[in-house]
Amino acid sequence: MIEVLVVDDSALMRRIISDMINHEVNMHVAGTAKDGEELLEKVEALRPDIITLDVEMPKLNGIEALLELKKRQIDVPVIVLSSVSSKGPMLTMQCLEAGAFDFIPKPSGEISLDISKVRDELTEKINLAYEKAHCAASEKASAGQDEPPRPFRRKDGTSCGISAVVIGASTGGPRALYAVITKLPEDLGVPVFIVQHMPVGFTKAFAERLDTNCKLKVHEAYNLQPIEKNNVYVAPGGYHMEVKADNKIHLNREPSLWGVRPAADKLFSSAAEVYGQGLLSIVLTGMGKDGAKGTEDVKKAGGTTIVEDESTCIIYGMPKAAFETGMVDLVTPLGKISDEILKLACRDGR
Numbered sequence: 001m002i003e004v005l006v007v008d009d010s011a012l013m014r015r016i017i018s019d020m021i022n023h024e025v026n027m028h029v030a031g032t033a034k035d036g037e038e039l040l041e042k043v044e045a046l047r048p049d050i051i052t053l054d055v056e057m058p059k060l061n062g063i064e065a066l067l068e069l070k071k072r073q074i075d076v077p078v079i080v081l082s083s084v085s086s087k088g089p090m091l092t093m094q095c096l097e098a099g100a101f102d103f104i105p106k107p108s109g110e111i112s113l114d115i116s117k118v119r120d121e122l123t124e125k126i127n128l129a130y131e132k133a134h135c136a137a138s139e140k141a142s143a144g145q146d147e148p149p150r151p152f153r154r155k156d157g158t159s160c161g162i163s164a165v166v167i168g169a170s171t172g173g174p175r176a177l178y179a180v181i182t183k184l185p186e187d188l189g190v191p192v193f194i195v196q197h198m199p200v201g202f203t204k205a206f207a208e209r210l211d212t213n214c215k216l217k218v219h220e221a222y223n224l225q226p227i228e229k230n231n232v233y234v235a236p237g238g239y240h241m242e243v244k245a246d247n248k249i250h251l252n253r254e255p256s257l258w259g260v261r262p263a264a265d266k267l268f269s270s271a272a273e274v275y276g277q278g279l280l281s282i283v284l285t286g287m288g289k290d291g292a293k294g295t296e297d298v299k300k301a302g303g304t305t306i307v308e309d310e311s312t313c314i315i316y317g318m319p320k321a322a323f324e325t326g327m328v329d330l331v332t333p334l335g336k337i338s339d340e341i342l343k344l345a346c347r348d349g350r
Contacts (some may be wrong), residue, residue: 001026001027001028001129002026002027002028002049002050002126002130003028003029003030003046003047003048003050004027004028004029004030004048004049004050004051004052004126005020005029005030005031005032005033005039005042005043005046005050005051005052005076006018006029006031006032006033007032007034007035007036007039007051007053007054007055007057007062007065008032008034008052008054008057008081008147009034009035009039009056009057009058009138009277010050010054011034011080013054014032014034014212017052017081017122018032020119020122020123021052021122021126022329023119024123024201026127027123027126029198030046030047030048030185031046031048034057035057035058035059035060035065036057036059036060036061036062036064036065036068037059037060037201039051039053039060039065040060040065040069040072040307042181043069043074043076044074045317046067046084047256048076049076049077049130049133050076050077050078050079050126050129050130051076051077051078051079052078052079052080052081052122052126053065053066053079053080053081053095053100054081054082055080055081055082055083055087055088055092055095056079056082056083056087056088056089056091059280061117062080062082062091062095062290063091063094063095063098066078066095066098066099066100066273067098068106070099071088073214074286077101077129077130077132077133078095078099078100078101079101079102079103079104079122079125079126079129080092080095080096080100080102080103080104081102081103081104081105081106081122081338081339082095082103082104082105082106083105083106083261086156088105089201089202089204089205089206090205090208091211092202092205093174093202093206093208093209094209096174096175097175097178097209098173098195098337099129099175100110101125101171101289102128102129102171102172102314103128103130103202104118104121104122104125105118105199105201105202106118108280113134125171128171128287128308132314132315156313159237160295161278161304161343161344161345161346162190162245162275162278162279162280162304162344162345163275163278163279164190164191164192164193164271164274164275164278164279164280165190165191165192165193165279165280165282165341166192166193166195166264166267166271166279166280166281166282166294166298167180167192167193167194167195167264167266167281167282167283167284168194168195168196168267168268168281168282168283168284168286168290168294168318169195169196169197169264169283169284169285169286169318170196170197170260170263170264170285170286170287170290170315170317171197171285171286171287171315171317172284172285172286172289172313172314172315173196173197173284173285173286173317174196174198175314176284176285176308176312176314176334177194177196177284178209178213179208179334179335180282180334180337180338180341181194181210181214181216181218181232181338182210182213182214183338184214184215184216184338184341184342185215185216186215186216186230186340187230188216188229188230188341188342188345189229189230189301189346190229190230191228191229191230191231191232191233191237192216192231192233192334193221193226193232193233193241193243193267193271194232194233194234194235195241195262195263195266195290196234196235196249196263196266197262197286197290199237199238200236200238201236201237202237203220203234203235203236203237204220204236206235207220207232208212208218208220210232210234214232216230216231216232217230217231217232218231218232218234219231219232219233219234220234220236221233221235221236221241221249221251222236222249223249223250223251224248224249224250224253225248225249226247226248226249226273227243227247227248227249233249234328235251235262235267236254236262237262238261239251239253239261239262240252240253240254240257240261240263240266240267241247241262241266241267241319242266242267242270242271243267243270243271243274244270244274245274246247250270254266255296257290258288258289258290259288260288260290263290264283264290264318265290265291265292265293265294265311266294267294268281268291268293268294268295268297268298269293271298272297272298272300272301272303273301274292275301275303276302276303277301277302277303277330278303279298279301279303279304280303280304280305280306280341280344281294281295281298281303281304281305281306281334282305282306282307282337282341283295283305283306283307283308283318283319283322284307284318284319284334284337285308285312285313285314285315285316285318285319285334286317286318286319287315287317287318288317288318288321289317289318289321289322291295291318291321291322292318292321292322292324292325294326295322295327295328296327298327299325299327299328299329300327304329304330304344305322305327305329305330306328306329306330306331306332306335306337306340307319307322307323307328307330307331308331308332308333308334309332309333309334311330311333312333312334312335313334319331327328
């Protein structure tokens with residue numbers, strides 16, 4: 001039985017969320033808390049397997065509570081429930097950076113009477129978080145995971161091995177992308193395009209957090225935005241992002257692919273047509289198989305393909321699906337991926 005601690009400042013939300021969880025045969029609400037302070041009082045006594053955490057609360061909000069859990073070395077997977085309004089998206093990004101497993105947007109704000117719409121997503125992520133926490137693979141250590149990249153040196157006149165980078169990610173992706181993108185230098189010399197499965201209202205906050213902490217310029221992409229080197233473009237929630245030969249970003253609201261929009265496959269396949277052998281594709285942690293077809297298209301166009309190693313993935317779904325195409329050049333732990341980008345961005349710069 002998965003024991004869950006439900007934290008929300010609304011008594012109504014606590015009751016509705018608890019009812020959804022208790023409805024599952026393998027889950028049970030061990031207790032509830034109305035704010036971060038009560039969470040800290042109850043967590044050691046109840047010893048839950050999972051915590052669901054509201055971000056906007058009085059006294060001690062979600063990010064403050066999460067940081068205190070980390071400080072006390074209380075290692076319980078946290079799933080954040082957040083509203084799109086007010087400070088919700090930015091606080092959610094901070095929670096993910098601080099170690100939250102994943103997040104789920106409340107459908108209609110802090111008091112979401114229709115919260116039952118996300119019941120399936122919530123229970124699925126509780127199961128995933130529990131499995132990850134109890135999976136032997138999660139205890140694998142990557143020797144190079146925390147190593148910094150070797151010094152990046154560009155020489156005048158050196159040719160670049162790649163012309164662009166495309167990255168796809170889902171569950172666990174925000175933290176993984178942060179780890180990769182923040183290690184890249186301001187003179188990388190190529191554009192970077194990102195599809196992170198994330199709902200409308202959150203990709204802007206995600207791009208802003210990356211931009212604040214990166215040497216490269218990070219944008220939430222807009223339609224017909226000119227593409228420039230040393231810039232990172234994040235696909236906005238609710239839109240597929242493609243690149244075209246006119247050197248501009250193209251957004252569309254075509255049907256979801258694999259149940260997601262934006263989809264990495266749309267980005268990868270369009271970029272393969274434009275950049276050919278100059279394209280590097282990377283598939284990071286995430287559920288499902290988005291990115292697998294795109295990986296095939298990149299390789300068929302002569303590009304280079306990388307997937308994150310299972311040992312550092314939160315969910316080894318997307319990288320596994322891409323690997324099983326037989327079109328992957330390199331499988332590497334998360335901490336090595338920025339190094340590989342730098343190697344390919346400048347052949348003679350090392």
